[in-house]
Amino acid sequence: MAWDTERTKRLLLDAATEEFTRHGPAGARVDRIAAAAGVNKERIYQYFGNKDALFRAVLQAELRASMDDVPMTGTGPEAVGDYAGRLFDHHLENGRIPRLVFWEGLERGDDPGDEERLRYHARKLDAFQAMLPGVARPAAADLLLTIVSLVNAWPVLGQLDRFLCGTAEDAGARELSERRAARRRAVVATVTAAAREAAES
Structure with missing residues (x-):
């Protein structure tokens, strides 16, 4: 066989x-x-x-799977905010990417990465820049880094949410759902405002 x-x-x-x-x-x-x-x-x-x-x-x-699962669609600040919200949802449902990226940073932070990874990020930045026509590549890259940082951090830094926002460690499902929704709104609002500022600069 x-x-x-x-x-x-x-x-x-x-x-x-x-x-x-x-x-x-x-x-x-x-x-x-x-x-x-x-x-x-x-x-x-x-x-x-x-x-x-x-x-x-x-x-x-x-x-690669996350790019398929969470496509970048539309143009303008609201579309960018919507993308951030959908990526936030994805990374909470699939907690693997935040943990893998944090492990990578902790253990291999000085590794420049391989050519395939560099090409992946270049393609991702191309798609993101298309959402904000007229925004220069460095500004688009900085905004994308902000989005990735926001959506990757919350799933793996739950202790900071408890310390700063008072979410109890033994919170019930309803309280956790409300806290998640509030955090999602904060991420979307922050990203939308930053995208609007980038578009108007």
């Missing part, structure tokens, strides 16, 4: 995504990834090279 290489890679990527999300690149264990995937760990080295390359593949796959 022929070996299903693509299925094996998918199993490894799924298991690695879970492992890296929980433990980060340094804490992740290749043997746990292989066991969770039901695959010999030698396949990891065969298909991905090493653990760092596997982490890059996981993060790249998650980022």
Whole structure:
């Protein structure tokens, strides 16, 4: 029976995504990834090279999927605010990207990244700049960084929400839902105002 290489890679990527999300690149264990995937760990080295390359593949796959899941549509400040709100929702529903990006920053912050990652961000910035016609690329890039920072931070910095906003650790579902909605409104309002300022500059 022929070996299903693509299925094996998918199993490894799924298991690695879970492992890296929980433990980060340094804490992740290749043997746990292989066991969770039901695959010999030698396949990891065969298909991905090493653990760092596997982490890059996981993060790249998650980022590509998020561009499909949360398309940049429309033009103008309100469209940019709407995008920020939808990205906020996505990152709360799929908590993997915020955690992976934070792990990357903590453990690999000085890594310039690979060419594929640079191309991904260039394409993302192209799409974002199209939402704000006439806004110079540096200003668009800074605004996009603001959006990414806002939507990535809240899912992984819940303790700051408790300290600053008084959200109880044992808050009920209704209270958490109301707090989430309030935070989403704040993100959308902040981003819309910043986009309007960029468009008018």
